[in-house]
Amino acid sequence: MERRKVGILGATGMVGQRFIQLLSNHPWFEIAWLAASDRSAGKTYGEACKWKLDTPLPRHIAAMTVEPNVPEGAKGELPKIIFAALDADIARELEPKFAAAGCAVISNSSAFRMVADVPLVVPEVNADHLALLETQQWRKQSGGYIVTNPNCSAIGLVLALKPLEERFGIEGLFVTTMQAVSGAGYPGVASLDILGNVVPFIKNEEEKMQEEVGKLLGSLNGGSIKMLNAKVSAHCNRVAVEDGHTECVSVKFRKKASREEILAAWREFTPLAGQHLPTAPDQPVEFDEAEDRPQPRLDRMRGRGMASTVGRLRECSLLDWKFVVLSHNTIRGAAGAALLNAEVLARTGKLDKLGIAPAAKSERQAVLA
The missing domain is CATH 3.30.360.10 (Dihydrodipicolinate Reductase; domain 2)
Known part of the structure; x- marks a missing residue:
């Protein structure tokens, strides 16, 4: 499978660090964007993060500049696949902005888990619930959506x-x-x-x-x-x-x-x-x-x-x-759970053509025909 560029929100926290560890040599995904709070934005990741895991912080990640936790904070093209490791209150404000920007927001936060049209998914348990994302307004308007993993x-x-x-x-x-x-x-x-x-x-x-x-x-x-x-x-x-x-x-x-x-x-x-x-x-x-x-x-x-x-x-x-x-709890219970959700989304084609609303897709197909 072609490697896809991804971003991480809340990249300096413990779950953000797990995302980096698990994604470092991932065959399908490549870290292209790191974002965190204002106190970390503008620093290199190595300066901003107190690395606490038992594997070394990859040098190329340490050298990356941390950007603000907002879609418009991306210098260059914003990755359309976003792993979110945010506190619930912050996630409630920020995650919809990324979904509205046409991103697949794969969230570890509790903010939207119990919202009726947001899939709460453990792939071995209820992968069929991912069909809910097609009912989200973000999906209809921009092609983006939010998917969550549980507590x-x-x-x-x-x-x-x-x-x-x-x-x-x-x-x-x-x-x-x-x-x-x-x-x-x-x-x-x-x-x-x-x-x-x-x-x-x-x-x-x-x-x-x-x-x-x-x-x-x-x-x-x-x-x-x-x-x-x-x-x-x-x-x-x-x-x-x-x-x-x-x-x-x-x-x-x-x-x-x-x-x-x-x-x-x-x-x-x-x-x-x-x-x-x-x-x-x-x-x-x-x-x-x-x-x-x-x-x-x-x-x-x-x-x-x-x-x-x-x-x-x-x-x-x-x-x-x-x-x-x-x-x-921080692998299966957090970053690894979200990563597995992303793999299922990739395998089922739900990471294709992000940023294009379904109506726009239909119009494009009609022009090509």
Whole structure:
């Protein structure tokens, strides 16, 4: 596939850094534009960014000039594929401007996740929901659109739930999270607040999980999503772990399920097989038989950080079954999720002819005919 030029909004933050790391040697995408807040704009990326990842900052990226987080800030041609790593309040203002400029905005922000015509997508779970983007006004007017990926704790969870929902139906769900400090960004949680401690509150996190699971596991019905008909209760906690969100899950099914049937559902869940997407894991859900796994330090990089690891499957005395799920929160839960969405958009032709509204396309085709 021809390499396409991309831009990154919020490029200096932790998720922006993950985007750079994952895109550095990507076969389909090439970083051509970096943007950040006014305090970083005008500096080289190396000057503006406190690089915190475990791979070196690429020299050519370090030498790039950071530009303002606005479409008109682009010196030269604005890339039509934009990865957005912005805080929700800023995203709510800026992302529509890029969509209106004819860009595909592939967002990690929560700002538009629950908007009716914005796809909230995990490709292995609900790639068909991408059809919603064709109903957006930006798409009709400029060819641009917004696509979002879910909250970092919801992604690993729904990967484990999707094959179970397909086979047995889900009636109720109870989940308690133990979320890594990297999910709070940099500098994140103060050391005196988190070391030797558990913080049993993450602002808006429980609400996001409860809402987003319903949309992700819901069904596309014409031009709208029919939400999953299940009760979801979440407790979200911040713990002193660097990377990797761990979640303890209890689930009630609509159909009776045996242990062997649940394990088979996870094992046989390979919805992207044969699509040859560079970032997609071969096995999106991996089961570990060990009695004390998964663990963040040992299992967060399974599938190059894109797989969801499950373990400790056992019967639940209150619901039906319970298990533990682990996923890498800044790879699968953030930048990697958006990148995989972009790969699916590329594979399905939805990154072609951006910046040209459908009406203009029809007129152009008529002239050519």
